[in-house]
Amino acid sequence: MAITLDITEIKKILPHRFPMLLVDRILDLEPMKWAVGVKNITVGEIQFLGHFPNDPIMPGVLLIEAMAQVGGVAMLYPPENRGKIAVFAKIDKVRFHRKVIPGDQVVTRAEVVKIHGNMGVIHCEGKVNDEPACECDCFFSLQDKAE
Template identity: 40%
Template structure:
């Protein structure tokens, strides 16, 4: 596996997401077309912590899954792609949440490419905190043109 780091500046070029919805801070490992490992530093100033939950802030599971989908998109877009392409979340299977994610945690996200055909891609994804499984799922994503 090659060690390739994609910093926030490149992530901003590859993904359309912006604050507060960009949920990947850095790619720390990449084997193009096969696997990716990225991180999200979870901080207390995340806007979702104001309401989830004020007395015991927990990162919402749906946002963990979204962070994993963004990681999978970076794996898809790590090689050349048309800037008119947009990555859409198309499906999720077998999602399991095993550990809560708290402010101060570093969420490590892994995505492994399974298959792709006609702009539809399938990945196995998992998120860990301190090598402890936080969430896992099988996700399907679709790449379409912005104008479509």
């Protein structure tokens, strides 16, 4: 049975808020294993005021963040991890395959590759229209949220 999450449910899991909440929907997930999520790219997003106004392109760092947040949902979904945050430790093997522009929908599959204690690695692959857009390995640390 597929686990799907709308934005209201995602906000119960991820601590991010506008303008840094970059996941619109989770299409399916197996907690602590993998998640598939969607980010709709719209021209009204704040980054397009400067990147680049006459030829808007989703900044690579925000694309990586959006993909990592899908992995974050997989890691933070279990009740024992609710209220924690997933913090980058390293980003490796980044490859950009195409520009991502307003009107695109990025579908990311984030797969947990390794977990050791509170550290882990998630491999992320983002696609637009079933074509590769970006991929990377995100090394992270699960930490308690500072109050």
